[in-house]
Amino acid sequence: MYVPKHFEPSKPTDTLIGEVCFGTLVEYVDGALFAAHIPLHFDKDRKWAYGHLAKTNELAVKWLSLNSKNDALFIIGGPSAYISSSWYATEEVPTYNYTAIQVKGTRRLRDRTETDDDLKRLVNYYELKEPQGLTYDKYSSETLLQSKGVVGFSLEITSIKAIEKLSQNRKEDQKSIIKQLENRCPEARRVAELMNKNLK
DSSP: OOOOGGGSOSSOGGGGSOSEEEEEEEEEETTEEEEEEEEEEEOTTSSEEEEEEETTSHHHHHHHHHOOOEEEEEEEEEEEEEEOGGGSSSOOOOEEEEEEEEEEEEEEEOOHHHHHHHHHHHHHHHHTTSTTOOOGGGOOHHHHGGGGGEEEEEEEEEEEEEEEESSTTOGGGHHHHHHHHTTSOHHHHHHHHHHHHHHO
16 A cells, blocks of 8 residues: 555554454455455454455355465555645645555464354454343354354454545645535544544
């Protein structure tokens, strides 16, 4: 991923990734590109991530037929917003402000026991936060049978790159841009929030 120096995150890239992140897993398998939109559960050191796909997912079908490891890319997209050139003090081309993280690694399949452990961790990550959460150990045997319909995998992380393109190169226009974004859709307002944080 191309990251101009002025758009590099102020924090270490591994600290920008939450314990669980939703994104797009991309692989080139058997001569074709595949993408799957899924959550990944990251370990504390951000060296490994774990996920699963339905066995009927076209990417999982390829995994099972080839039964091999492969390079993979996981893209975590943040908020984005169009930036009009009319918001600048002097004329310049319009652009987009956005944040994104790209995680690269080696994808390997998990066995049944490992996959069940991964599902338990993922479910409990969310359910333990609920007032009456239904944790994995409370599932009926019938519900647990559904886990046999998924393929688990791990991602051994080799690199993490991030970009925070928030008009850092237009210091004189940042407050004007923020003001405009604050009067637009929720996603644009989220970009404005991130820009405000950068001003501090």
